[in-house]
Amino acid sequence: MVDPESIDRRDVLKGLGAAGVVSLAGCTGNGDGDGSSGGGQVIEWHAGGETGTYFPLSNEFKTVVDEETEFSLQVQSTGASVTNVGSLNEGEADFALIQNDIAFFAKNGESLDAFEGDPVEDLRGVATLYPETIHIVTRSDSGIESLSDLEGRSVNTGDLGSGTQINALQILESVAGLTPGDFNEQNSGFGDASDQLQNGDVDAA
Structure with missing residues (x-):
């Protein structure tokens, strides 16, 4: 962890801005970041599961920030959005990737048990990176043709505490009226969920 007052955010944002341009241009660095820190003052950056989008994207940020600024990102694999809010709130992370709806719930202390009546008032947004689409x-x-057909089935809703899990549960309840008691909920990252689906261990993910 670094002293927040010692971070020149203009330098960090310069690196993040460059990373955004690189991503939009389709040039994604060397792609072999492993989350370890390089030289310079280390900033703790919490991402998501290693087989999802947040972790490799964060390592692309790391490549640019390490090269373009005096800082180095220490990228940590986590359970993603809800977990990352907790990491920021506990001072375990300097920056983190969080879905904007989860950030809204956390900031306002609503909608989720993890935040209900306990807002994370110091949470601040830095940038919106890209829209996220939920695929089922x-x-x-x-034999599954609609969300209602998932009743009684085994469904992997994503990493426990991730925005993916929260959104999946919201969609299943709002569209099909299904709550976790109506199906067998499994939780893991994208890679494991794909393997489970392929092996027939879950019916949907």
């Missing part, structure tokens, strides 16, 4: 996938031979 099943096998062609599953």
